[in-house]
Amino acid sequence: MSTANQVQVIARLQVQADKVEPMLTLMNRLSETSKTAPGNVRFEVLQCASDPTAFVTHETWNDAAAADAHMGSDYVGATLEALGPMLAAEPAIVRYTQIA
Numbered sequence: 157m158s159t160a161n162q163v164q165v166i167a168r169l170q171v172q173a174d175k176v177e178p179m180l181t182l183m184n185r186l187s188e189t190s191k192t193a194p195g196n197v198r199f200e201v202l203q204c205a206s207d208p209t210a211f212v213t214h215e216t217w218n219d220a221a222a223a224d225a226h227m228g229s230d231y232v233g234a235t236l237e238a239l240g241p242m243l244a245a246e247p248a249i250v251r252y253t254q255i256a
Contacts, residue, residue, distance in 0.1 A: 162197065163223045164252040165215040175242035176208050182242075183211060186235045190215070193229070195222020209244065223251065 171179045183201040190199040197216035204210035217223040226232060239247075 159254050161219040162254060163217045163220050164254060165213070165217065165223060165249065166252065167213040167215075167247060167249040169211040169213070169239070169243065169247050170245040171209050171211065171242045172244045173209055179211065179239075179242055182235060182238055183213070186213075186231070189231045190226060193222070193226050195219065195225070220251075 195218040202212045
């Protein structure tokens with residue numbers, strides 16, 4: 157499969173120390189749903205080994221349309237709403253294209 161049109165998305169999320177357990181539940185649910193979304197190639201959630209309040213998602217989508225549909229979905233909207241009060245810092249969500 158060609159990766160020329162694929163979109164990589166990296167989201168960095170920092171939660172409050174007392175919100176780590178709810179965050180784990182929320183991210184597991186998001187991951188399970190996202191992996192079945194049309195155009196999803198990969199959806200991983202990573203937790204920092206030295207700072208358990210720091211999370212990263214690494215997503216791969218077949219194309220920008222699939223990434224856009226994911227971001228506009230009801231399940232992402234609900235996740236972002238639930239995530240809001242847990243955050244310790246503004247999330248950073250960045251799209252990348254593979255060059256090598």
